Each structure stands twice: as C-alpha cells, then as structure tokens.
Amino acid sequence: MGAKMRAPATLLTATAALLASTIAATPAHAAQPVTITFLNTGANPQVIEYFDRTVIPGFERSHPGISVQMSTVDWGDSFTKIQTAVVAGTADDVFLMGNIFLPVLVSKHGLYPLTKLVAKWPVARQLNQPALHAGAWDNVQYGVPVQLDVRGLIYNKTMFKQAGISAAPTDWAQYQADATKLVQKSGGQVKVEGADWAIDNSVGLAQTFNLLISEAGGQLFRNGKGGRATFTGDSPAGTRALEYLQSFYKQGLSSTSFVDVGSTPTPVALGEAAMEMNNAASFSQASPAVAKQLVMTAPLSAGPGAKPVGQEFVNKLGIYARTKHPLQAWAFVKYLYTPSVLSHWDQMLGEAPPLASLADQAPWNKGVFHAMVENEQYAKVFPVELQSTTIDEDLTRVVQAVIYQKTPVAAALSEMKSMLTPLLK
Amino acid sequence: MGPAVVLLVVLYAVPIVLDGYYSLTSDQFGGGGKFVGAGNYVAVANSGLFWRSVENNAIFTVLTVGGGTVLALGVALLLSGSFVGKGIYRFVIYLPQSVSFASGAVIWTWLFNAQNGPIDAALNRVGLPGPAWLTDPHLALLSIVIMSWWRDIGFYMVVLIAAIENVPQLLIEAARVDGARRFGVFRHVTLPSIRPAMLFVVLTWGLGALQMFTQAFIMTNGGPVESTYTVVLKIYNDAFQALNLGLGAAEAFVLLGVCIVVGVFAVRWFSRGLEHT
Numbered sequence: 001m002g003a004k005m006r007a008p009a010t011l012l013t014a015t016a017a018l019l020a021s022t023i024a025a026t027p028a029h030a031a032q033p034v035t036i037t038f039l040n041t042g043a044n045p046q047v048i049e050y051f052d053r054t055v056i057p058g059f060e061r062s063h064p065g066i067s068v069q070m071s072t073v074d075w076g077d078s079f080t081k082i083q084t085a086v087v088a089g090t091a092d093d094v095f096l097m098g099n100i101f102l103p104v105l106v107s108k109h110g111l112y113p114l115t116k117l118v119a120k121w122p123v124a125r126q127l128n129q130p131a132l133h134a135g136a137w138d139n140v141q142y143g144v145p146v147q148l149d150v151r152g153l154i155y156n157k158t159m160f161k162q163a164g165i166s167a168a169p170t171d172w173a174q175y176q177a178d179a180t181k182l183v184q185k186s187g188g189q190v191k192v193e194g195a196d197w198a199i200d201n202s203v204g205l206a207q208t209f210n211l212l213i214s215e216a217g218g219q220l221f222r223n224g225k226g227g228r229a230t231f232t233g234d235s236p237a238g239t240r241a242l243e244y245l246q247s248f249y250k251q252g253l254s255s256t257s258f259v260d261v262g263s264t265p266t267p268v269a270l271g272e273a274a275m276e277m278n279n280a281a282s283f284s285q286a287s288p289a290v291a292k293q294l295v296m297t298a299p300l301s302a303g304p305g306a307k308p309v310g311q312e313f314v315n316k317l318g319i320y321a322r323t324k325h326p327l328q329a330w331a332f333v334k335y336l337y338t339p340s341v342l343s344h345w346d347q348m349l350g351e352a353p354p355l356a357s358l359a360d361q362a363p364w365n366k367g368v369f370h371a372m373v374e375n376e377q378y379a380k381v382f383p384v385e386l387q388s389t390t391i392d393e394d395l396t397r398v399v400q401a402v403i404y405q406k407t408p409v410a411a412a413l414s415e416m417k418s419m420l421t422p423l424l425k
Numbered sequence: 426m427g428p429a430v431v432l433l434v435v436l437y438a439v440p441i442v443l444d445g446y447y448s449l450t451s452d453q454f455g456g457g458g459k460f461v462g463a464g465n466y467v468a469v470a471n472s473g474l475f476w477r478s479v480e481n482n483a484i485f486t487v488l489t490v491g492g493g494t495v496l497a498l499g500v501a502l503l504l505s506g507s508f509v510g511k512g513i514y515r516f517v518i519y520l521p522q523s524v525s526f527a528s529g530a531v532i533w534t535w536l537f538n539a540q541n542g543p544i545d546a547a548l549n550r551v552g553l554p555g556p557a558w559l560t561d562p563h564l565a566l567l568s569i570v571i572m573s574w575w576r577d578i579g580f581y582m583v584v585l586i587a588a589i590e591n592v593p594q595l596l597i598e599a600a601r602v603d604g605a606r607r608f609g610v611f612r613h614v615t616l617p618s619i620r621p622a623m624l625f626v627v628l629t630w631g632l633g634a635l636q637m638f639t640q641a642f643i644m645t646n647g648g649p650v651e652s653t654y655t656v657v658l659k660i661y662n663d664a665f666q667a668l669n670l671g672l673g674a675a676e677a678f679v680l681l682g683v684c685i686v687v688g689v690f691a692v693r694w695f696s697r698g699l700e701h702t
Contacts, residue, residue, distance in 0.1 A: 080665050087454055104668065108454070187554060199560075201646035256649065257539040257557045264538075272540055390667040397474075397651060404562065404650050 034325050035067045036332060039082065039095035041315075042075040046348045055345075059335045066328045076202070079104075079389065086110030086320070093323040094332055096146065099313040099381075100388035103137050107386060111142040112319040117330050118144065123337050128354040134314040134381045143316030144333065146342070147351040150312045151211065151277050152375040153300060158293040159192070159274040168297045171304050172215070172244060175275070179253040182274035190255035195248060196273035197403075200260040205403070206395035207311070207382065209233070211277060212241035214380050215302045215309040220395075221383050221424070229385055231420045234413040240302070242402055242409045249403045256404060268294065277310075280350035280368045296371035299378055312379035315351070352376060387423040394419045441681070447674035454668040465675035475676065478656045479683075481566060485655070486634040488570045489577075494626055497578045501585035502611070515586070519579035526576060530643035533572040534559065537644075559645055562652040569640045569653055577633075581626045588622030589615060624695035631691060632684050656680050 040051060048070075056068045071092070073081050079101060085091040086108050097105070105111050118124045118141045124132065127145060135143035153175075155168055163182050169175040179194025198204035210220050218237025221229040232238075248254040258267045265285035267273035276282065277299060283291050299310035317336065319329045336342060339358060346353045347363055352372045363369045385391055398416050401407040407415070448465055452458030469475050500518060504511050521529065536544050537558035545555025558568040592615055600614045616623075638657035641647055647654035656676065664673025 083454070083668070084665070189554065201643075201648070257560045259560055261534055264535075267540075270541065387667065390662075393662060393666065397648075400648055401650050406562075406650050 033065045033067065034328055035069055036094060036323070036325050036328050037092040038068055038070045038332065039078075039092040040070050040072050041078040041082075041096040041098070042349070043072045044348065047345060048072060050344060050348065055336070055341055058338075058341075059332060062335070063328075063331055066325075066331065068332060083108065083110075089322060091320040091322075093320055093325060093329040095318055095320070097143055097316050097318050099134075099149075099315065100384050100392070102135065102143050102316065102318070103384060103386045103388070105318065106137045106140075106142055110321050112321045112323065112326055112329075113140050113142060114144065114319065114330075115141040121334065123334070123355070126355055126357055128356065128376060130379075130381055131312070131314045131354045134384070135316045143318045145314045145354040146317050146336065147315040147346050147349060148312050148354055148376065148379075149279050149315065150352045150372045150375045150379050151279055151310050152296045152298060152371055153275065154268055154278050154282050154294055154296050155275045156268065156271070156273075156290075156293045157295050163274075168295070169275075169300065170298070170308070171301045171306070173304070175300055176244075176247070176253070179248065179275065180251070183253050185252065190252060190257070192271075193255055193258055193267055193273035194253040194275070196258055196267040196276040197245060197248065197254055198260065198266075198276065198278070199256060199258065199400070199403075203392035203396045204260065205399040206392040207313075208245065208277070209241060209395060209399050210382060211299075211309075211311045212245055213238050214311060215300055216240045216244075217302065219383070221385065229424045231417050231424060233420075234417050238413055239409055242399070242412060245399070246402050246405070246409060250405065254403075279352075280372055283368050284350045294368075296368045296375075298371075298375060308378045309380060310375050310378040311382055312352075312376070313382050314354075385424060391420055391423055394423075444674045444677055444681075447670055448678045450671045452670040452674075454664070454670045458671055461671065465671045466679070468672055469675050469679055474651065474654060475656070475659055477651050478654045478659045481652065481654055482635055482637065482656050485566060485570060485573075485637055486631055488567070489573050489634045489637075490627055490630045492570070493574050493578055493581070493630060494623070496574060497581040497626065498585055498623075500578065500582045501589055502615075504582070505586050505589040515583070518582055521576050522579045524576065526639040527643060529572060529576050530640050533568075533575070534644045537568050537572075560649055562650045565645050565649060565653045569637075569644060572640055572644070573634070573637070577630065581630060584622055584626055585619065588619035592618040620695055624691065627695065628688060628691045631687060635680065635684055635687065 040047065043051070051070055056070060060067055075098060078098060082091060082095055082097065082101065083104060086105055087110075091110060102111070114135075118132075124144075128148060131145035131148055132141075135141055135145055153168060159182055160166075160168075160178075163178070165178050165181060169178045175195065181194070182192070183190060183194035184192035197208050213220060213233060213235075216237035218232065218235045218241070220231065220233045220238075222232045223229050249256065254273075258272060260266050264270075266276060266278060266282050268276045268278065269282040269286035269290060271286075271290045271293075280296065283294055283296075286294060298308045301308045317333050319326055319333065323329050336345070337355070339355065339361075342353050342355060343358050343361065343364070347369065352369070352375075353364065358364050359373050364373050395416060398407065398412050398419070402409060402412045447458070449460060449462060450458035451461045451464070504514055504518075524532075536542050539545055539555060539557040539560060542555075542558075544558070548555045556564055559565050596614050596618070597610055600610050605613065636657050637655050638661065641653045641655045641658050642661070645653040647658050657680070660673045660676045660680070663669045663676060
C-alpha cells in the first residue's frame, strides 16, 4: 500500500518534518499580518454563515495578525478541485478532505506532515483514535478528524406501526422480513421501498457493499507484506453480502428507480422508503413531518446474537504542504476544535464529532445525535487505498450490474478481483 | 494574419501536441511519467468500458443529430414564412438555448424522476404507468437524447430558418409553374438550397454529440449499468478521478481521430453536387 510513492515521499517528508520542527519554535501570532485561506468543503449555507459571522471573527480576535479567507466547494467537485490545486501549487492553506482524499494527496506531496504537531497537542488524546489513525499514511499523520459520518439504521416509525412491526430489526433476517411487510406496491411498481440501499450517481453502492461484507465478517481488502493490499471481497462473506443485497431487488423489496442524485433528499427522508443505513443527514433533509417519524438505531448484524457492524467516513482537516504559513494554519486548525465550534459545526452537517468529551453535552446526549455517537462503537472506518476513487467507481458499476440482475454474483466478484488487483499494486 | 496564426497555434496546435505527448507517457497528473510507447493505446483497445462508451456515443450521436435535425427542420419549415405570432413561437423554442447544459441537466433530472417527477405524475394521473426514465438501462440514453433535443433544437431551428428564408423565391415560383406541389418544392428546391446550412447543423451538432459529457455526468453519471457512459466521461474519470493522465490523453486522442473522420465524411457527403445547387 503506497509502496511506489514511499521512496520519493521519504525525502519530502523528512524535509517537511525538519521545517515543522523549526517553525514549531516560532510564535503563532505572526509579526507581520498574514492571511491564510481555508477551503470549507461541503459547507451548507448555515455553515457558511456560522463561519463568516462567528468562527472566523472569533479566531481573528484571539489571533491578532492572522486573518482567514474562506471559500467553499461541494463534495462532488471537491476531490478534483483540491487535487488539481495541489498539483498546480495553488491549494488553500487549510482544507477539509473527504474520507478517500488523503493517500492521493500524500502521493502528490500535497499534505503537510502533522505528526510532531499532533504529538504536542493535548486534544489529540481525546479524539476518536480510529478516526485519528485514518488521518495517517505510512505512519505519518497528515490529517486530523473533524467530522465522523457514522451510519446507523434509520427507520420510519409510523410505517413500522402501520405494518404491525413493534421493534427495530437487529439482524439481516429480521431486516429482510420487515422490508417484506413494509414495501408498498401499486400496479407491480414499488411505490415505497421496504429498504433503500443508497443507489446514487456516485459511489453509494460501493459503500453499501463494504458495509454488508463487514457485517458478514469479511473485508474488502487485506493488508499484506510490505503494506500492499489485496482484494478479499471474493470471500464467502463477499458472496453472502452481494447475494443478500441482490435478493432485495429480486424480491421487489427495493427498487432501482430510487436514485439519490446528490441534491435531493434520500428516499427515507422523502417518505419513499421505510428503512436505510445512513447518517443524521436524512433527518435534516426530511420535511418536519417526516423527520418526526424517523428513528436512528444501531446498525445490523449478519446473524442473531452477533455484534452489530456499522461504517463511518472520516472528514479530516489537512494543511497544504507548500503553505507559507504552516504555523498559522495549524493555529486555525486547533481553533476549530474549540468544543462549541466543533459541536455546532458538526451538528449543522448532521455528522458526529470526533471528540469524546462532547458526548455528554447537548445535542449529543439525546435523539438522533446521541444515536450517532452511540453507533461510533460499532463503526469500522471505510477502507482507503491509493486508487480509491477508481476502486469505488469500479465497485459501484459491478454492484449496480448485480442489483439490475445483469451479472451473477460469482461473476461479479470475479470481475471485481480482476479489475481491482492491478489498482492495488 | 500573424496574430490569428499565433492564436490558432496556442489554442489548438499546442494542446493537441501536448495531448499526443502525454498519451505516450504514464503521467499520473503532476509529472513523473515515463515513456510507455503505445501502452496507453493498447489499454484503450483492451478496455471493455471504453468500447461500451464508444457504442453509447455512436447511438447518442445518431439519435440526437438524426432525429434532432429532422425535428429542427420540421419546426423551421413550420415557422418560416409570415404568420401572426411566429416571433413568439420562435422565441419559446429558442429559449432553452439560453440555459446552460448543467442547469438543463439538473432540471431534466427532476422532470424525469420516476418517483416524484412531474412527467410520471402526469402520466399516472391519466392512468398510464410512468417509465423509469433515468434508471432503466433501456431508456436512460434516450432520456438524455430528449433533454439534448430540448436544449439544442432552437439554435439549429434558427440556422435552418435563415437558410430556408434565403432560398430564392424565383426558384420556388419556377418549380410551381412546372407543376411541383408543396413536397416537390421542398424536395427539389428547398432541400438542395439549404444543403450548406444542413452541413453546418450536422457537423456542429454531430461533433458536439460525440463529445457529450455534461448530461451524462449530471443526470446519470454513466449509469445505470454503463448504459449512458460516454467517451468524454471516461476521459474525465481516467484523467481527473483516477489521475491516469496518460490513459485519458490517449482516449482523447482517439476521440479526436473519430471527430476528424466524422467531420471529413460529413463535409464530403454534404458537398456532393453542392456546386450545382
């Protein structure tokens, strides 16, 4: 994993680490006024307003001489924008990265190594450790977790009541049995899905397959000698996961017509599906009437009595390797971990904070936010590889062919292996 | 002449030469690529998804340009000549041209939504089942064709109206005197006279269709089951998502070759006998 880039990256890492240790001795409050730029990826209007009116002025007051210029980009365009900016030498000083960005940006020498800075940062010890670990590559810390997209089971309690279901399902068999009771059809067409599986115009199906294979006790990739990953999705767990997913479409419990195009609410948020695996975003996307009917609970286990398994995606803050103001950028990153700032920011995005100390405070101690924090104990971080963008696209295409009943499960797993093996070298 | 040549070289020749160069390297975006000879072209030739994209592009181009030209010509014939309110009709049909492809694609994604889109809702209201426009692999490409017609017909209608209204009245009168009926006048006078305009329509629309990206990217992202995956979408994904600039450049070079062949073929086809018209 990352073997090809290790040699050239080592020199750069050493140089940057030396630079980091040198600047660590200089004060954060610059003698000359400096401006740092911040790309607040995926910020919705609420977040933009909060940063413009509260966060940035607050930081500038507490750090005289440093001003912050914020820009935004939606998640769909963010990877291309950040990556091309890194290559062109025009990236922002601080940027918010999605789950899969880190290895690619490290390979392009785009991320400032934070290992030494994080080691001296007391807050680091309070951070969710698997999420913090997800910000490292080849044992160097490049990103710090700021939002955890923790997935749990979301269901519509009104639809449950109407279908005579008294408790949320906890395993695969119950989930499928409940979906059979919940699905609503008209003229042979599914009008309300029993369960929705996140078909979208992005890589939702790859994420669904990863979740199911984890629940079935397997994993998509296994790291071997020399850090190289191998595709292990063609295991019995992978077969079971894909057959389970396919059966929902074969039996008409879910429908390929329900596609989340990114800008629209999920089928559960629209009241067009009774259950899904998602984060709190479904609650904020839903109309007030539908939101009242939604409940989040623990993710599923594959069999009775087994431990539930969920998944999470870690958004991280990173500092551009070629920033002229790394210390000021790091000061801004640290400021964003002010409990009130982090809590409010994550709440507005419907994602869980990586700070354990927030769990007992409102709003994280009740309702959907509490469920999300509780679900962190079951969550496995979505696996990331150097070629994740291509891997996830390829996985999505193959899984799509399976649920459209175009490709048998065995053939699909074999196709995945032949497509992904060269990408993992 | 001088500045024009410089502009042509900078804007066209340099990018093409650079693309050709990158297509022979293993550049991973950001430098460091090695010379790989025809390696990227071999990868293109062996890529099932690339050929599926070529097939989708070919179908899209034939349907969009073939059907669209007939529709644009029909509308142009209806709206040429003088009658009350023709300006309003022309304006309404031309209006979508002022909408960007990206905005249009978002609008049509909503219109085509099988669950809560207005088209299926209207069909359901009159007792007809609403198709899964963008999620049925057999319908998705056709749905994008319909969106593209909506967006572009107005522009080509204007081009054809201008050509139709420039057909010498003398020729039409002569044909009528010779006993030609309405269709005969169209077949033997109007159509040959507007051949240069038809060449423009087919050539520009066709080359645009071969490079279709925005609609597929926004409305379906190439799905379902690769049924709307296009060559430019593949180039984008390979070059900017997978960071394989060499492979993306090779695919772009192949597409350039296809565009040149189609362009030359179209020019020759429409130029046949042009000097006699």
